[in-house]
Amino acid sequence: MARGKFIVSTNFKMNGSRAFLQDLVENLNRADLDSNVGTITIPSQLSNLRKDIAVGGQNCFWKSSGAYTGEISAEMLKDAGAEYVILGHTERRTLFKESDSLIGFKVASALAAGLKVIACIGETLSERESNTTLQVLFRQLQAIVDHVQDLNQEEKWEDVVIAYEPVWAIGTGRVATPEQAQVVHAAIRRRVEETVEGSVAEGMRIIYGGSVNLGNARQLAREKDVDGLFVGGASLKPEFVEICNVLR
Numbered sequence: 071m072a073r074g075k076f077i078v079s080t081n082f083k084m085n086g087s088r089a090f091l092q093d094l095v096e097n098l099n100r101a102d103l104d105s106n107v108g109t110i111t112i113p114s115q116l117s118n119l120r121k122d123i124a125v126g127g128q129n130c131f132w133k134s135s136g137a138y139t140g141e142i143s144a145e146m147l148k149d150a151g152a153e154y155v156i157l158g159h160t161e162r163r164t165l166f167k168e169s170d171s172l173i174g175f176k177v178a179s180a181l182a183a184g185l186k187v188i189a190c191i192g193e194t195l196s197e198r199e200s201n202t203t204l205q206v207l208f209r210q211l212q213a214i215v216d217h218v219q220d221l222n223q224e225e226k227w228e229d230v231v232i233a234y235e236p237v238w239a240i241g242t243g244r245v246a247t248p249e250q251a252q253v254v255h256a257a258i259r260r261r262v263e264e265t266v267e268g269s270v271a272e273g274m275r276i277i278y279g280g281s282v283n284l285g286n287a288r289q290l291a292r293e294k295d296v297d298g299l300f301v302g303g304a305s306l307k308p309e310f311v312e313i314c315n316v317l318r
């Protein structure tokens with residue numbers, strides 16, 4: 071499985087008025103973006119985005135339709151033009167009590183519906199300080215592996231991007247050092263090799279998220295196992311365009 075392009079993705083979360091987002095979109099639409107980078111926008115509202123930027127949803131349910139007020143299905147996201155969906159973000163895990171197993175199930179359902187998935191995993195500060203980072207990440211990863219393997223479609227792994235998002239780095243301004251990110255990304259890749267397959271591990275894009283900004287993006291992107299950047303706060307600022315072009 072060949073590794074795809076380096077990815078830079080936004081995560082606008084539940085932010086932005088129509089006018090604010092329209093400005094951001096116009097800025098992206100006008101930008102000279104590196105065609106070697108796959109740019110993804112995970113908008114809080116759909117907008118008139120240029121076609122070479124992929125669009126993703128911030129969450130989806132595992133049923134395709136029905137009486138599930140407040141939910142949106144993977145099929146509906148796809149029908150609306152989305153290519154990606156984020157699943158397992160720490161805000162979903164903590165604020166909305168989504169379990170490892172539910173997230174694994176949602177990942178498999180979204181893949182089966184034809185979406186690509188950015189599956190987030192990450193440890194809290196206390197987990198890092200008690201040296202259980204890899205244990206926590208591997209537990210979260212295993213739930214995803216188990217459900218994706220249940221699909222019995224090896225090629226579906228091509229549509230999975232793992233986002234390593236240390237919880238202590240999200241929205242805190244405290245970014246992981248490039249070395250910390252590299253160590254964890256390499257460990258995740260080894261784990262995928264052990265639990266899935268070598269070619270899947272080699273081809274898998276593992277992206278980093280957590281207080282990425284223009285000041286730290288380039289150094290993070292230089293690390294061998296960092297295959298992209300997941301950008302929250304800074305994706306709401308014009309500097310996002312420059313983050314997209316860090317490989318230049």
Ligand code: PEP
Nearest residue numbers: 240241279280281302303
């Ligand atoms: C996120 O929430 O996915 C994220 C990366 O946020 P921030 O960049 O603001 O830390």
